[in-house]
Amino acid sequence: MSASDREERNGHDDQISVIQSNASAVRAVASAVEGTLGPKGLDTMLVDESGEVLITNDGVTILDKMAVKHPAARMLINIARSQQDEVGDGTTTATVLASAMVEEGLRKIEQGVPVAKVIAGIQEAARLAIEWMRAKSSPIETLDDPVLYQIARIAGREQEDIARLIMEGAHTVGAEKLVETSYRFADSVVAAPGSEHEVISGVLISKLPVADDMPSELDQARILVMDDAFAPEEVDDEALGTEIGFQRYLELKDAFVKDLDKLVQLGVNLVIVDRSLDALAEEFCRDRGIMVVHRVAKKEIKRVMEHTGARSVKRTGLAKPVEELSRYLGNAGKVVVNHRMKHVRILDGSGTPTATILVGAPTPELVGERERIARDAASSVQAAVRSGYIPGGGAIELAASIELEKQKSALRGMESFGMEVVSHAMRRPLTQMIQNAGFSPLEKVEQVKATQIETGNHAFGLDLDTGTPVDMLEVGVVDPVQVKIQAVQAAAEVSRAILRIHTIIRMKEEE
Ligand SMILES: Nc1ncnc2c1ncn2[C@@H]1O[C@H](COP(=O)(O)OP(=O)(O)OP(=O)(O)O)[C@@H](O)[C@H]1O
Numbered sequence: 458m459s460a461s462d463r464e465e466r467n468g469h470d471d472q473i474s475v476i477q478s479n480a481s482a483v484r485a486v487a488s489a490v491e492g493t494l495g496p497k498g499l500d501t502m503l504v505d506e507s508g509e510v511l512i513t514n515d516g517v518t519i520l521d522k523m524a525v526k527h528p529a530a531r532m533l534i535n536i537a538r539s540q541q542d543e544v545g546d547g548t549t550t551a552t553v554l555a556s557a558m559v560e561e562g563l564r565k566i567e568q569g570v571p572v573a574k575v576i577a578g579i580q581e582a583a584r585l586a587i588e589w590m591r592a593k594s595s596p597i598e599t600l601d602d603p604v605l606y607q608i609a610r611i612a613g614r615e616q617e618d619i620a621r622l623i624m625e626g627a628h629t630v631g632a633e634k635l636v637e638t639s640y641r642f643a644d645s646v647v648a649a650p651g652s653e654h655e656v657i658s659g660v661l662i663s664k665l666p667v668a669d670d671m672p673s674e675l676d677q678a679r680i681l682v683m684d685d686a687f688a689p690e691e692v693d694d695e696a697l698g699t700e701i702g703f704q705r706y707l708e709l710k711d712a713f714v715k716d717l718d719k720l721v722q723l724g725v726n727l728v729i730v731d732r733s734l735d736a737l738a739e740e741f742c743r744d745r746g747i748m749v750v751h752r753v754a755k756k757e758i759k760r761v762m763e764h765t766g767a768r769s770v771k772r773t774g775l776a777k778p779v780e781e782l783s784r785y786l787g788n789a790g791k792v793v794v795n796h797r798m799k800h801v802r803i804l805d806g807s808g809t810p811t812a813t814i815l816v817g818a819p820t821p822e823l824v825g826e827r828e829r830i831a832r833d834a835a836s837s838v839q840a841a842v843r844s845g846y847i848p849g850g851g852a853i854e855l856a857a858s859i860e861l862e863k864q865k866s867a868l869r870g871m872e873s874f875g876m877e878v879v880s881h882a883m884r885r886p887l888t889q890m891i892q893n894a895g896f897s898p899l900e901k902v903e904q905v906k907a908t909q910i911e912t913g914n915h916a917f918g919l920d921l922d923t924g925t926p927v928d929m930l931e932v933g934v935v936d937p938v939q940v941k942i943q944a945v946q947a948a949a950e951v952s953r954a955i956l957r958i959h960t961i962i963r964m965k966e967e968e
């Protein structure tokens with residue numbers, strides 16, 4: 458070996474050792490969640506220093522709470538997060554796929570395939586797999602399509618009550634709304650300890666009115682939303698000490714009292730305030746039977762405005778003439794205070810129709826997990842309405858893997874190694890689900906693969922109770938195509954990014 462050959466060899470080894478270290482960090486992250494994948498996946502218990510405990514089966518929740526320092530591991534966690542943000546489910550699948558791509562990619566690089574070739578191959582193979590899955594998907598025609606209930610049931614961990622609840626919510630919201638790009642159906646899910654399951658055609662404010670003697674029910678509510686404190690305009694403390702400042706304070710207070718009368722003229726009977734309420738305003742409203750809810754979360758205020766058609770005003774806005782102010786008000790058919798559950802329901806608003814899905818949980822510990830399950834189901838239903846569905850249970854991934862093997866020969870030279878990487882990774886979800894169900898993955902994956910090839914049916918997966926191959930569409934195991942596509946895309950992106958890192962330099966601490 459010549460000196461320059463040796464140098465090149467050493468450089469190559471250094472690069473590989475960086476990739477190896479990144480791959481093992483990625484592996485460690487994936488192994489924290491892979492045991493939860495699929496219907497037989499187990500839960501993970503997270504414990505913090507103070508002994509706080511969280512039990513979950515949700516990939517992104519586990520990753521979010523894990524104490525991770527390694528930068529490559531963080532990249533993987535960010536992928537799970539973006540999967541959650543984009544489609545709301547499939548975070549474990551994305552993580553498992555990504556880790557398998559990194560592992561297999563590393564193997565190819567160790568065998569001497571240039572990194573650039575592996576990376577290019579992964580990109581091309583992921584594109585083909587995605588295209589192929591999309592071509593195999595079926596659309597959801599209407600909300601009454603029975604497949605949609607199966608989508609909710611599968612994403613909702615086979616909890617039938619949650620699946621039914623989510624479908625009721627979907628009908629309340631309507632298909633038109635579900636396909637709107639800016640609408641997130643999962644955001645309408647709220648879990649409440651001790652409550653019954655319920656779909657409300659309206660929005661909730663998780664606060665009680667300011668005073669007990671305010672009305673606890675309103676018909677035909679006229680609603681003022683204040684994105685400010687419900688109080689007179691302020692004079693700063695320094696000015697208040699001067700004669701002029703004090704005069705100004707009295708004037709503002711008088712003006713405020715006059716402005717309050719406008720509420721009565723306009724028939725306002727509900728005021729929703731994002732900050733606090735002063736004594737003057739409180740007394741006025743109590744005397745006149747106006748309900749006031751204050752310190753309401755921004756997110757809830759936004760939903761109230763959408764649903765009732767209200768536009769928010771600042772306190773200075775109260776000075777507007779009555780006719781102008783009236784254009785800022787929202788309307789709702791009914792407002793009901795629920796004292797037991799400590800919230801106010803605003804129903805049948807005259808703005809955008811909406812639904813709030815209340816998920817009951819028997820104990821406070823279960824509230825979080827029930828909410829996560831219901832949100833996964835809601836996200837999946839919405840994704841399926843938008844994009845259609847494919848067979849679940851790892852079947853479509855396996856079928857895509859077989860397809861990639863077939864197409865590999867068509868690829869020129871080294872890029873075919875990237876195809877092998879993705880093809881290998883696409884077998885991982887099924888393999889992992891089989892393993893989590895306690896069967897031998899090697900044997901069962903081969904059996905399912907043989908069945909798919911023999912029958913030419915890409916929907917064959919494994920019945921995880923009996924260990925026999927079954928048609929996933931026939932047994933109602935279905936996933937939204939968007940969730941799967943996003944998972945493959947995210948996995949390919951992060952694995953390429955991680956494999957590309959061949960040097961790590963520690964930056965000096967910022968002053
Ligand atoms: N009864 C079932 N038989 C076979 N596969 C199933 C069954 N129920 C669910 N699955 C499959 O399990 C996979 C989803 O598993 P899981 O919900 O644990 O992970 P995820 O959706 O990838 O991530 P997360 O829900 O943690 O964000 C899907 O591929 C789905 O088709």
Ligand SMILES: [Mg+2]
Binds near residue numbers: 546547612833
């Ligand atoms: Mg899931």
